[in-house]
Amino acid sequence: MMKIQPASTHQKGKVVKNLTLSALALSISAPALAIECETPSGVPQHHLLAANSDTVHWGYFSKEVEPQIAVQSGDFVTIETLTHHANDDASRMIEGDAGAESVFKWEKGDKGVNRRGAGPVDASILGRGAGEGFGVHVLTGPIYVCGAEPGDILEVKILDMTPRPSQNPEYAGKTFGSNAAAWWGFHYNDLIEEPKPREVITIYEMDATGATNWAQAVYKYNWVPQTDPDGVLHETIDYPGVPVDHSTIEKDMNVLEGVRIPVRPHFGTMGVAPAEADFVDTVPPGYFGGNIDNWRIGKGGTMYYPIAVEGALLSAGDPHAAQGDSELAGTAIETSYTGVVQVILHKKDELADTVMEGLDFPLLETDSEYVVHGFSYANYLEELGESAQSDIYSQSSIDKAMRDAFRKMRTFLMTTKGLSEDEAISLMSVAADFGVTQVVDGNWGVHGVIEKGIFPAK
Structure with missing residues (x-):
């Protein structure tokens, strides 16, 4: 127990x-x-x-x-x-x-x-x-x-x-986060300044008390090879939780000065x-x-x-x-x-006539919107076979994710709102917003957003 x-x-x-x-x-x-x-x-x-x-x-x-x-x-x-x-x-x-x-x-x-x-x-x-x-x-x-x-x-x-909150007394009332501009990022092979390539960590500070609702950068540093406690050298950010020895890095304290991130x-x-x-x-x-x-x-x-x-x-x-x-x-x-x-x-026998009818993907609902989530592969584990968990990283594209998001939004509108295919397609073109969710997670994502308020109340 x-x-x-x-x-x-x-x-x-x-x-x-x-x-x-x-x-x-x-x-x-x-x-x-x-x-x-x-x-x-x-x-x-x-x-x-x-x-x-x-x-x-x-x-x-x-x-x-x-x-x-x-x-x-x-x-x-x-x-x-x-x-x-x-x-x-x-x-x-x-x-x-x-x-x-x-x-x-x-x-x-x-x-x-x-x-x-x-x-x-x-x-x-x-x-x-x-x-x-x-x-x-x-x-x-x-x-x-x-x-x-x-x-x-x-x-x-x-x-x-x-x-x-940070439990270090030196940072009472604060909380911190890290942004890694890393080798899996979309930008990594398209840098213009030296050194190239590079991975950059930026540490952000936030108020843990709720008094403010924005983050500001504290400092940044370039990742340098780190040797973990078991003696393995990590040239890049290739294994989670590797302790960064701060005696090996050079901190730049002048970063995003005056910028507040919501x-x-x-x-x-x-x-x-x-x-x-x-x-x-x-x-x-x-x-x-x-x-x-x-x-x-x-x-x-x-x-x-x-x-x-x-x-x-x-x-x-x-x-x-x-x-x-x-x-x-x-x-x-x-x-x-x-x-x-x-x-x-x-x-499953209670899903008819709800937003969950026929649902085979993760759906987000807010007070004002429905958000469908499309991926390069709707179910990469099934579609790519035995080697899916390795192959997915070289098989993704925004085109595929957009196609999946379109299909899911079409099905959602036809199934839960009773629209015909032509009605769903017209509505998507004039009222739905499609955006890139992420291009860094192997199975890339596009989300489609439709306002709830455009539909008549039942």
Whole structure:
């Protein structure tokens, strides 16, 4: 049995206060791991899922991972999530934070979380470390949803997101994030200044108290080869959580002076377990959700995921403070957040005449919009066969993602709004906005946005 460790007093107080203001009369509990599903009480429960070395899985979605908690439809979960970029500046993002320290612990022969990625544990392919970094995101969970079966839809309402404060007394009241302009970025082979190529880390600071809602750059540095505690040299950012030795870097403190970046907190990666493979790289998104990297998947948003395995196995992570459409350079402002979500199960025989009818892709609903998510491959795990998890990185294109987004929006409008194909196509051309979600996640993304208010009320 695994105990769920509580969040910090600050985080728990903040969440409870927000829930009270929202008139959510719920009881907070932090139970021991319970895979068994108890008889529903009829009253939604509120679960706490902290982030620590026992409650996260790093770099993969998996139908084989033991659930951390079991919830009933309608339950609420406060879920802590950590950025995998915290070691870009450990003094600001890890030091003094017991949960983060347990996850990022790395001494010779001893890592807090050993496997990082969907690759082999013995690192027999490239020798970079367990999991090989074939997948990079720290995910908290999974959450087992009682009664969930393949063909059902999981609704996840994002009720709140609060920053995880730095626990280093030197940075009290602040929180920090990292942006990596990295080798997987769209820009990398199109640089004009020397040195070329280069990877650049920019550290951003934000107010953790909520007094301000913008981020500002603190400093930047060029990545230089780093040797991890096990003696492996990392010429590039090729394995998650490698501690950066700040004695080896040169900091430029004059960066983006006077520029304020609006904070738009969201989960970069959230989804359910796919059925096609036991361990699936977190980088390419798919029908199961995952690393969609859409900044709209934040507070006030509702995600719908098609369920592929028993219990759904929902996990979340890769929290972002801010990101632009395309995530051009490779990452957002990668930071750590605590979210409050409500999980609602919709059985497959109850989907008719709802926005979930025929849904086989991750759908976002906000107060005013529906957002469909298209990818270069709607289900790359199935379409590309046995080598899908490696081939996807050379097979993606915006053209393919746009085609998929168009098809999904067409189906959505015809199925849920009763339009003919001609009506759907005309409406898309005059009223839908299509944008590039990301071009850095292997399976590139295009999202289509349609305003809810244009349709007549039923």
